[in-house]
Amino acid sequence: MAKEVRKRVLVTGGAGFLGSHLCTRLLREGCDVLCVDNYFTGRRANIFHLLDDPHFETMRHDITFPLYLEIDEIYNLACPASPIHYRFDPVQTTKTSVIGAINMLGLAKRTKAKVLQASTSEVYGDPEVHPQTEDYRGRVNPLGPRACYDEGKRCAETLFFDYRRQHGLRTKVARIFNTYGPRMHPEDGRVVSNFIVQALRCEQLTVFGDGRQTRAFCYVDDLIDGLIRLMASPDEETGPVNLGNPVEVRVGELAEVILGLTGSRSSIVYRPLPADDPVQRCPDISRAREVLGWEPQVQLQDGLRHTIAYFAETLT
Numbered sequence: 145m146a147k148e149v150r151k152r153v154l155v156t157g158g159a160g161f162l163g164s165h166l167c168t169r170l171l172r173e174g175c176d177v178l179c180v181d182n183y184f185t186g187r188r189a190n191i192f193h194l195l196d197d198p199h200f201e202t203m204r205h206d207i208t209f210p211l212y213l214e215i216d217e218i219y220n221l222a223c224p225a226s227p228i229h230y231r232f233d234p235v236q237t238t239k240t241s242v243i244g245a246i247n248m249l250g251l252a253k254r255t256k257a258k259v260l261q262a263s264t265s266e267v268y269g270d271p272e273v274h275p276q277t278e279d280y281r282g283r284v285n286p287l288g289p290r291a292c293y294d295e296g297k298r299c300a301e302t303l304f305f306d307y308r309r310q311h312g313l314r315t316k317v318a319r320i321f322n323t324y325g326p327r328m329h330p331e332d333g334r335v336v337s338n339f340i341v342q343a344l345r346c347e348q349l350t351v352f353g354d355g356r357q358t359r360a361f362c363y364v365d366d367l368i369d370g371l372i373r374l375m376a377s378p379d380e381e382t383g384p385v386n387l388g389n390p391v392e393v394r395v396g397e398l399a400e401v402i403l404g405l406t407g408s409r410s411s412i413v414y415r416p417l418p419a420d421d422p423v424q425r426c427p428d429i430s431r432a433r434e435v436l437g438w439e440p441q442v443q444l445q446d447g448l449r450h451t452i453a454y455f456a457e458t459l460t
């Protein structure tokens with residue numbers, strides 16, 4: 145009888161918010177999953193439910209150092225994603241994006257693996273066009289406090305396209321927009337987790353600016369589905385592909401919705417906008433619809449209910 149051949153998939157940043165959901169989904173799809181993480185922002189609690197699975201393996205490793213293993217596919221998610229965390233050690237953030245990408249591309253080259261980069265809407269910086277399409281080249285301040293992340297991710301994209309042109313690698317680039325859901329870090333300062341944690345703790349909800357700036361929020365299950373589809377797409381499909389929810393919500397409105405769903409009696413306070421904070425960010429997902437047959441399915445209220453339930457359980 146033929147032996148079952150399982151795909152060996154490496155997820156860097158696998159103990160983080162998105163990575164842990166991706167590992168869970170890949171195991172469900174019958175893959176052998178190796179989670180690599182240095183636990184800078186990732187937590188063992190995020191992957192605790194996977195530790196007994198014989199097809200799951202975890203390794204503490206910093207991707208700024210080379211990694212030698214046999215693998216079929218690589219999802220490169222390792223990188224702190226929230227401003228609080230990526231600004232904590234900006235030089236390490238740039239190293240993780242740039243040297244980490246070189247190491248993962250080197251591994252893909254040696255093993256002939258397919259490799260997907262988790263890029264970000266931050267490559268568009270503070271955009272002059274709305275919504276953002278993939279051919280928009282962005283408006284990033286290379287000297288500002290967000291540059292370690294934005295420029296690091298832009299350089300990683302360049303590397304992905306150069307390795308493809310120069311070495312014939314099968315590469316994919318996903319530009320991820322604001323994503324939320326269970327296992328977000330409670331202290332990461334991102335707007336959804338901030339508001340939920342503040343509401344559940346009956347603290348004031350902090351809105352930066354006047355609350356009229358918009359964001360578009362994608363539920364984590366939808367996002368993971370987009371990443372899996374992109375990896376499974378034909379080799380010619382390189383991306384970049386925007387993955388996000390195109391439904392815009394004012395930040396002030398989001399605060400009100402969360403107050404309603406949590407039943408919290410917290411009030412809202414307004415604080416000045418941080419430097420380089422974009423006033424509007426919204427994906428054009430026409431390309432994802434066309435080439436991946438993908439679009440978000442989960443309504444904001446439903447996604448928020450799941451996320452609130454998670455925080456209500458973990459904060460107590």
Ligand SMILES: NC(=O)c1ccc[n+]([C@@H]2O[C@H](COP(=O)([O-])OP(=O)(O)OC[C@H]3O[C@@H](n4cnc5c(N)ncnc54)[C@H](O)[C@@H]3O)[C@@H](O)[C@H]2O)c1
Nearest residue numbers: 157160161162182183184185186206207222223225320323
């Ligand atoms: N969540 C979002 O809304 C969003 C939006 C755009 C892009 N992204 C991208 O998706 C990826 C995952 O984001 P997330 O929200 O899950 O963030 P996260 O901080 O929860 O996860 C990142 C993971 O990478 C690990 N990591 C960091 N540096 C590392 C290193 N040098 N070596 C090994 N592991 C390292 C962290 O410990 C963590 O587990 C990131 O690359 C991020 O830039 C996320």
